[in-house]
Amino acid sequence: MILIGVAVAGLAPTALAAPPAAAGQTVTRLASNCIEVTATIPLAKASGGIAVNPKTNTVYATNGGHQVIVIGGQTNKVVSTISVGRSAASIAVNPATNTIYVGNSRDGTVSVLNGQTNKPLATIPVGVGPAGVAADPNTNIAYVANAPTQGSPSSVSVLGPCRL
Numbered sequence: 001m002i003l004i005g006v007a008v009a010g011l012a013p014t015a016l017a018a019p020p021a022a023a024g025q026t027v028t029r030l031a032s033n034c035i036e037v038t039a040t041i042p043l044a045k046a047s048g049g050i051a052v053n054p055k056t057n058t059v060y061a062t063n064g065g066h067q068v069i070v071i072g073g074q075t076n077k078v079v080s081t082i083s084v085g086r087s088a089a090s091i092a093v094n095p096a097t098n099t100i101y102v103g104n105s106r107d108g109t110v111s112v113l114n115g116q117t118n119k120p121l122a123t124i125p126v127g128v129g130p131a132g133v134a135a136d137p138n139t140n141i142a143y144v145a146n147a148p149t150q151g152s153p154s155s156v157s158v159l160g161p162c163r164l
Contacts, residue, residue, distance in 0.1 A: 039076045043069060049091040049133075053098065053115055060100050060115075062088040068102055068111075070118055080118045084111035090130060090145075096137035101159070103130030103144060110144055110159065126157040 045063040052059050057073035066088060070080040085104025088111070092101045098115035103126075110130055112122045129147030136142070144157040 041071055041076050041078070043078070048089040049103075051091045051093040051100070053093045053095045053100075055095040056098065056115060058115065060091055060093060062091050062102060064089060066104075068100065068113065082113055082118050082120065084113070084120065085109045085123060090133045092133040092135040092142060094135035094137050094140060094142065097140055099135070099140075101133045101135055101142045101144070103133045105129045105131065105147075108146075110142070110157075112159075124159060126159075127155055128152075130157070 043061065043063065045065060045067075048064045049062040050059065052073070059071040059073055061069045061071065062084075063069055064087065066084055066086055068082045068084055068088060068091065069078055070082065071077065072079045084102045086106035087104055088102050089105050090103035093099070093115070094101070099121070100113040100115055102111040102113065104111060104123075106129075107123075108125060108128050108130065110124045110126050110133065111120055112124065113119065114121050126144045127146035128149045130144045131147050132145035134143045140161055142159040144159065146155045146157060148154040
């Protein structure tokens with residue numbers, strides 16, 4: 001994907017496609033071949049992070065609390081919510097495995113979710129304040145950026161497949 005421009009979709013956006021709105025919280029869908037808003041999806045709470053599985057056309061948005069909101073990309077409707085740890089903020093999708101990784105900043109954990117069933121698979125301790133998550137679909141490894149603690153530098157946790 002090539003960045004061809006910037007679309008302003010609300011006041012003080014906190015993440016691409018997830019701007020806070022004065023009358024309520026929304027997720028805004030931008031079409032990939034143009035730079036106009038094609039849909040606005042209302043949410044009950046503020047969203048922080050957002051990720052898309054391009055294989056299933058499913059959108060996952062964190063709500064800053066303890067939930068991930070699942071949105072059908074075809075219908076632009078909320079289809080499910082998934083309970084995760086406290087202060088769910090960062091999120092990433094591995095489309096190769098249909099696995100979702102959610103950084104829970106207050107718990108110092110990552111919730112691992114099954115994208116097919118929308119159920120939690122595991123909660124993994126990673127360090128203080130996971131602030132960012134990325135998934136590599138070629139290696140099935142997820143990377144978690146952890147905030148620094150008093151006397152300790154920031155770190156990156158590497159989550160790989162279990163070795164049995």
